[in-house]
Amino acid sequence: MSLLKVNDMKIHFPIRGGFFRTVVDHIKAVDGISFELEPGETYGLVGESGCGKTTTGRGIIGLNTITGGEVLFEGTDLAKQSRSERRKHVKDIQMIFQDPYSSLNSRKNVLNIIAEPLRNFERMSPGEELKRVQALVDRVGLNPESIYKYPHQFSGGQRQRIGIARALMLNPKLIIADEPVSALDVSVQAQVLNFMQEIQKEFNLTYLFISHDLGVIKHLCDRIGIMYKGRFVEEGTAADVYNNPQHLYTKRLIAAIPEMNPEKRFEKMHLRQAINEEYRTDYDSYFDKDGRMFDLKSVSETHSVAVQ
Amino acid sequence: MLKFIIRRMLIMIPQLILLSLIIFVLAKAMPGDAVTGAFVSNPNATPEQMEKIRESFGLNDPWYVQYGHWIGKAVQGDFGMSFVHKQPVTHLLESRVANTLLLAAVTMIVTYIISIPLGIIAGRWTDTWADKIIVTYNYFAFATPLFVFALLMLFLFSFILGWFPSGGSVDIRIETGTWEYFVDKAKHLFLPVMSGALLATFGTIQYLRNDIIDTKLKDFVKTARSKGVPEGKVYTRHILRNSLLPIAAFLGLEITGLIGGSIFIESIFSYPGLGQLFIQSIGTRDFTVVTALVMISGTAVVVGTMLSDIILSIVDPRIRID
Amino acid sequence: MANPVLEIKNLRTSFNIKGNYYAAVDDVSLTVHENEVVAIVGESGCGKSALALSIMGLHNLKTTKLEGQVNFKSQNLLSLSASKLNKIRGKDLGMIFQDPMTALNPLATIGRQIEEPMDYHMKLSSAAKKKRTLELLRRVGIKNEQRIYSQYPHELSGGMRQRVVIAIALACDPVLLIADEPTTALDVTIQAQIMDLMKELQNQIKSGIILITHDLGVVAEMADRVAVMYAGEVVEIAEVRELFMNPLHPYTRSLLNSIPSNMEDKKALHVIEGIVPSIQKLDRTGCRFAPRVAWVPEHEHEESPTLHEVEPGHFVRCTCYKNFHFPEEKVGDESYVTTKS
Numbered sequence A: 001m002s003l004l005k006v007n008d009m010k011i012h013f014p015i016r017g018g019f020f021r022t023v024v025d026h027i028k029a030v031d032g033i034s035f036e037l038e039p040g041e042t043y044g045l046v047g048e049s050g051c052g053k054t055t056t057g058r059g060i061i062g063l064n065t066i067t068g069g070e071v072l073f074e075g076t077d078l079a080k081q082s083r084s085e086r087r088k089h090v091k092d093i094q095m096i097f098q099d100p101y102s103s104l105n106s107r108k109n110v111l112n113i114i115a116e117p118l119r120n121f122e123r124m125s126p127g128e129e130l131k132r133v134q135a136l137v138d139r140v141g142l143n144p145e146s147i148y149k150y151p152h153q154f155s156g157g158q159r160q161r162i163g164i165a166r167a168l169m170l171n172p173k174l175i176i177a178d179e180p181v182s183a184l185d186v187s188v189q190a191q192v193l194n195f196m197q198e199i200q201k202e203f204n205l206t207y208l209f210i211s212h213d214l215g216v217i218k219h220l221c222d223r224i225g226i227m228y229k230g231r232f233v234e235e236g237t238a239a240d241v242y243n244n245p246q247h248l249y250t251k252r253l254i255a256a257i258p259e260m261n262p263e264k265r266f267e268k269m270h271l272r273q274a275i276n277e278e279y280r281t282d283y284d285s286y287f288d289k290d291g292r293m294f295d296l297k298s299v300s301e302t303h304s305v306a307v308q
Numbered sequence B: 001m002l003k004f005i006i007r008r009m010l011i012m013i014p015q016l017i018l019l020s021l022i023i024f025v026l027a028k029a030m031p032g033d034a035v036t037g038a039f040v041s042n043p044n045a046t047p048e049q050m051e052k053i054r055e056s057f058g059l060n061d062p063w064y065v066q067y068g069h070w071i072g073k074a075v076q077g078d079f080g081m082s083f084v085h086k087q088p089v090t091h092l093l094e095s096r097v098a099n100t101l102l103l104a105a106v107t108m109i110v111t112y113i114i115s116i117p118l119g120i121i122a123g124r125w126t127d128t129w130a131d132k133i134i135v136t137y138n139y140f141a142f143a144t145p146l147f148v149f150a151l152l153m154l155f156l157f158s159f160i161l162g163w164f165p166s167g168g169s170v171d172i173r174i175e176t177g178t179w180e181y182f183v184d185k186a187k188h189l190f191l192p193v194m195s196g197a198l199l200a201t202f203g204t205i206q207y208l209r210n211d212i213i214d215t216k217l218k219d220f221v222k223t224a225r226s227k228g229v230p231e232g233k234v235y236t237r238h239i240l241r242n243s244l245l246p247i248a249a250f251l252g253l254e255i256t257g258l259i260g261g262s263i264f265i266e267s268i269f270s271y272p273g274l275g276q277l278f279i280q281s282i283g284t285r286d287f288t289v290v291t292a293l294v295m296i297s298g299t300a301v302v303v304g305t306m307l308s309d310i311i312l313s314i315v316d317p318r319i320r321i322d
Numbered sequence C: 001m002a003n004p005v006l007e008i009k010n011l012r013t014s015f016n017i018k019g020n021y022y023a024a025v026d027d028v029s030l031t032v033h034e035n036e037v038v039a040i041v042g043e044s045g046c047g048k049s050a051l052a053l054s055i056m057g058l059h060n061l062k063t064t065k066l067e068g069q070v071n072f073k074s075q076n077l078l079s080l081s082a083s084k085l086n087k088i089r090g091k092d093l094g095m096i097f098q099d100p101m102t103a104l105n106p107l108a109t110i111g112r113q114i115e116e117p118m119d120y121h122m123k124l125s126s127a128a129k130k131k132r133t134l135e136l137l138r139r140v141g142i143k144n145e146q147r148i149y150s151q152y153p154h155e156l157s158g159g160m161r162q163r164v165v166i167a168i169a170l171a172c173d174p175v176l177l178i179a180d181e182p183t184t185a186l187d188v189t190i191q192a193q194i195m196d197l198m199k200e201l202q203n204q205i206k207s208g209i210i211l212i213t214h215d216l217g218v219v220a221e222m223a224d225r226v227a228v229m230y231a232g233e234v235v236e237i238a239e240v241r242e243l244f245m246n247p248l249h250p251y252t253r254s255l256l257n258s259i260p261s262n263m264e265d266k267k268a269l270h271v272i273e274g275i276v277p278s279i280q281k282l283d284r285t286g287c288r289f290a291p292r293v294a295w296v297p298e299h300e301h302e303e304s305p306t307l308h309e310v311e312p313g314h315f316v317r318c319t320c321y322k323n324f325h326f327p328e329e330k331v332g333d334e335s336y337v338t339t340k341s
Helices: A053-061 A083-090 A112-123 A126-139 A142-150 A156-168 A185-203 A214-220 A238-243 A248-256 A261-287 B003-028 B034-038 B047-057 B063-074 B089-124 B129-141 B146-160 B180-216 B219-225 B229-267 B274-283 B287-315 C048-056 C084-088 C110-121 C128-137 C147-149 C157-168 C188-205 C217-223 C240-245 C248-257
Strands: A003-016 A020-038 A044-045 A068-073 A094-095 A173-178 A206-211 A223-228 A230-238 A294-297 A304-306 C004-015 C020-033 C039-041 C064-072 C095-097 C178-179 C208-213 C225-230 C233-239 C308-309 C314-317
Touching: A003 A053, A020 A053, A020 A068, A020 A223, A020 A230, A044 A053, A044 A214, A053 A094, A053 A173, A053 A206, A094 A156, A112 A126, A112 A142, A112 A156, A126 A142, A126 A156, A126 B180, A142 C308, A156 A185, A185 A214, A185 C208, A185 C248, A206 A214, A206 B180, A214 A248, A223 A248, A230 A238, A230 A248, A230 A294, A238 A248, A238 C039, A248 A261, A248 C188, A261 C217, A304 C217, B003 B063, B003 B287, B089 B129, B089 B180, B089 B229, B089 B274, B089 B287, B129 B180, B146 B180, B146 B229, B180 B229, B219 B229, B219 C095, B219 C157, B219 C188, B229 B287, B229 C308, B274 C248, B287 C225, C004 C048, C004 C147, C020 C039, C020 C048, C020 C064, C020 C208, C020 C233, C039 C048, C039 C217, C048 C064, C048 C178, C095 C157, C095 C225, C110 C128, C110 C147, C110 C157, C128 C147, C147 C308, C157 C178, C157 C188, C188 C217, C208 C217, C225 C248, C233 C240, C233 C248, C233 C308
Parallel strands: A044 A206, A044 A223, A094 A173, A173 A206, C039 C208, C039 C225, C095 C178, C178 C208
Antiparallel strands: A003 A020, A003 A068, A223 A230, A230 A304, A294 A304, C004 C020, C004 C064, C225 C233, C233 C314, C308 C314
16 A cells, blocks of 8 residues: 555635635646655655645645645545644654754754654653654764754754754654755755665655755655646656656756756757747647646556646 | 725725724723713712703713714714813814824924934944944934923923923914914924924834845845946935835824824923823813814824825835736 | 956955954966856855955955955956946946846836946947847847836746846946856756856857856856865866866865766765865865865875866866775776766
8 A cells, every 4th residue: 555645636725806805716736636655665746946846745744725635644534634633643744844944943952853743742751752862863963962952053964964853753654855955055965865865764764855956856766746837747767757758848847957968068958949949839739728737647657747 | 006095995994983983982981971071170060960961962872872973973074062162172173183283294304304314324334433323312212201302302492592482383473374473383393393303213213224234235236236336326226215115105104103192292392283182181081072082093093004005005016906 | 268358366355253354265366268158166155156256346345355366357356446346347247146036126127227237338328228128138038028128026037037137247248247156046947048048148249257156067068167166265177078077176076976966866975074164163274175085194185285287277276186086986996987977
């Protein structure tokens, strides 16, 4: 059984307008997406700003209200549950945020930051709690004595480790990582990515990895879903998507990755121009008359594309 | 744009109804009424006589009947009779409204004439001696209570030096409309205006200084410098435009603040305006006058806020509401 | 080679922190030629942005000390008065900023903002200015230029705004463009568009470009020559192909190995040990990268490292590159390549 199954999920936000500020329309931030996560895999959700990838993550964990569809976690539908019922699953799903600077409470020391989720769910003596926090802090590669320090005393990479330690505290099954390395320098980013791969094996974690960085996604993920305007454009293994992109938008996205070989830069530029040309000629076979993506159709066992 | 203004004006209606209700209920809840106020100096009045008068004024009707009666007349500009002055409230207010508006308008203009240049100097040349002097002055302006400062001004410039009159709005012996009348009016205004303005600069100076310091570091200012725009023009064309914008928007609120602040100033300088009348009327429990005054100043706040919203939507292209 | 347009000689930019001056740019020398894109690459805090602002004279001189020379059109920009510098900025020197969301004045129309440098540097009638502005808008790939001309920044998308920022920089035909992270704040597809646009413009205008970036991908796409900066110093300079095919300095090699798309999938990325020291705590003697490659024996480093020309045009600081290898790679292991073919 899959760990998480998202079925035709929709998250719409009302737009108010007119004289009495009534709801005149909806922003369809997420407009009917479906995907599944198998235990232990890393699923990459990739797209540009405003495509709905972050809203999707927030919807699964309950930070955005789901307008329609199902979110099945180990078979139970989170979308239909009340807040109190959801709490039981909050332990199993944790989130890591983009900005390690603002997602940690600057007035709490590391001990209190990391122990907070624990205190919400388990009663423990201060001694036991301290032991568990110290063990975890040690595991994420920070000095165990640093638990009495405050977030501003750490570097960006270290802060992201603190955020990861907090997420790990309750032994979750699924971690939703929303752009966890986007605010970091490349060398620090490498540290965090390596570390996330290590703990994945060790803690038997499943990742939903949300990012705009196609390089990071390709490096880390087993399967990838490409999002655009709240819909899925293409889904498949990393090899499917990167080596054999089918949808026009995917092609454009892949071609936009900077070419690391200086010799091939003009080749890449011409490829992009060719794709732009294709946008002019073949637009209708990829988008319907409202500019909306079609439903996904599978082209191989692992690979599906939104075409007519 | 027009739609926004109309919607904004319509919002005022429930605001004003609510305001009038609260004022009316509060006034009713106060101990004593117009009758006790009117007879407070007459120890011979018997409770029976007072009750008779109450009945004749309709003061024993249910509150909503009284409210309906009051508000119906009020929208036509009739706030009833003042029991103390024995004349219609509207008549009583007429001359005083003009006086207070004049005082408030002049005070506001003087406040801006002082505070905008000072705020700009302090913001542009931060940490210079000029900035330090302005900031010090501003702390004094913030910390000094208005009535203490006004009394000090009165004492110094009127009693000791005798440069300015100590009260009133104009010498009644001077003929209206002449040059002398204008000069005398200005002389009477000078102390109340300066007392108010010298302290009211606080908000604007503080705001402008901080905003300029903020804006100076913005990227678009760097863009302007990288275009080769001379430093002076960087300020006039880029920084000040952005920093003065909220001040234009506060204009509406500022004027309502000044009308509220006129209570102290007018009492101290015996300036015949609304504030002075307000204090007197509370003392004599002149119920009809007090409610009328509170209603007027409350309306001024509501209108001022609306004006601020509208001004902001006109001057800032980012807030174009259709 | 073409004529040099900008010569930076021994530039040192120091910031006043609690009474003491600390150099963020430490003895940097660099030449930019006509029609050449020189990329300055490094991570945050390496001094690359401070370098750009030094050339443009955009530092607050109350808290910044500038030493050395920035020679441009036979005058040293660092010794020019404000009014003389203003005759050059916006005319011969154009600047493109990182964040198009904040680089434009929110209260002025796009047209006004592009025309502004012309007010100071060109004698044109207002009709001529407008004509030129519309033409610039078309050149940076904006199609409905008439409409955009009278719009305000908030009405435009990020990519459009960055095109406007570029149009401003190009307004008076600059000899040298300084682009500070011009694509960092943009989405990938928009980044690609802006990179391609800049390459095209480069072919037309033939000016020199200094490209400040942290992204080696952008470098590979756009630069002719690259200077890698670490802790205020240039640690390696090379022609772009040379740098990517034959990176020598341990820092350059570490950077290349920590980029995910450059490595085999799922394989651990290279991690540079330790952190970039702050400019107050930086040890300014010896090889500044030494603490981050602790396994390299001390005698491999130079006592006071200088740039060595190892190939024509390829300079590397310090001697520690000679026998450098990563701890995870065996000495002489040919299978460990820095760039995936």
